[in-house]
Amino acid sequence: MLEGLVSPESLSLSYADMSVPERLKWLQQLQQQEVLSQSSNDSPELLQILQFHGSNNDELLQSTFSHFQMLGSGFGTNYNMGFGPSHEAMDGCISRTGSCQIDPADTMGVMLKNSEENRAISLKTKRKSEVKTREQEKTEKKIKVEAETESNMKGKSNMSNKEAYSDTLKETSKGASEIQKLDYIHVRARRGQATDRHSLAERARREKISKKMKYLQDLVPGCNQVTGKAGTLDEIINYVQSLQRQVEFLSMKLAVLNPELDLSVEDLSVKQFQAYSSNLPVIVASKPLIMVDVPLFPLDQQGSLDLSVINLNQTTTIEAVRFYHSENFSDYSKFLLLVWEVTCLLYLFASAIYKLGNSVT
């Protein structure tokens, strides 16, 4: 195909030899051949232009000149085309198309493709512009979403968000009717739902909150059984309160024991902490159990308190007390500890009865 296009005989004629009308004829021939060959190429824009320009001689000259420049650049130094003034243009052409040494056989195809690329930007056909604007929209939305969520990026959700974002970078096909809703939480407007920006943002916010609730559920022990936002929030509140109370209790102990303390930082090694962190669930679990089971008292038995449950909890606290008292404490400190534990228990009783009273009325 290409050989017929650029026959060596035609090119053996030096350009200067041809008279102007001959040149034009030759160019037309070339163009027609190009037009024919381009049926196989996917460049309708070029086809349009060539067809358009084919009628008008001046424009034909222009287009074919520029075309020739591209052709000329491909042929390298083999053929002296005799373009005096257009050498610079040719050089410019080379840099534009970016192809210096190509096989003559491939040249036409490459040149045509390159020219198509170069012309695509200036052409702005309907199809191309559509795709472009769609891309622009997407990038705009991406940038806006990025700006929005930049401030909200937290560590834990950061990596998962970035993965979702890279997934959403895939472009839709040209024939796609819907534009994908790109959002960090990958919210998609379903059928029958509002697609305006506000409701999308609302939904994204809600999903963020639910994600965080799930994370908190994992963190707080015993939270998995309870379902619903209110229940988990309850659990979390109880847990935080119990932790804070524990800290108070320990600091009180520390205050009591402070004069007797023989503090040396080297002894408090990390591994010991780890050992105690494994012990932690035992003690910590006892305290939240006390708090958690209080609302779960079987109240459907007409308000009668299940005392066995209370006794069970009592034993756990008493065990904790025994645990502490196994150390060598002075009598006074032991007394203080007992007082503290008793007040804790009294408070628990009071809160249980109060809640009971509230639920019954």
Place this chain on the structure above:
Amino acid sequence: MERQIISKKKQVFSVEPTKLSPSEVFTRKYTSHLVPALKKLNMDKNSSQINQVTVKHEVDMALALSAQEFAWGRFLLQKLSSADSKSSSSNQTQILERSNDEDGEIEEKMKELQELLPGGKEMNVEEMLSEIGNYIKYLELQTSALKTIVQDTT
């Protein structure tokens, strides 16, 4: 000889100290803040009674200093340095009533949670939820550290 003993003691530490998890980092920071403070308290107040409030203050201060990367930590530090005597912890006397409306209930609980968290009132809901997660974790670490301190030295 002493060096050997010390090196033997130090063998308990991890061999690669650069690979510290954040919980370890925190416990180290925490103890390094708390223990000297307690020692100082010990030495300064020779009277028999060491106030529990001051100890609690030191405990909270150590927590705040070791958790500066979180908003609640910074807030706690601010509150402590301004010598605010009000304690933000244990709401022993506050038991809120719950309304019957579901949304309102959730909102009330969020508010309660906000009160528990130091600096929670100034945050919006999303921020607070993530801060609460950190706060819980670091409270747990703090309790274990305190336990170790108390039990190691008695």
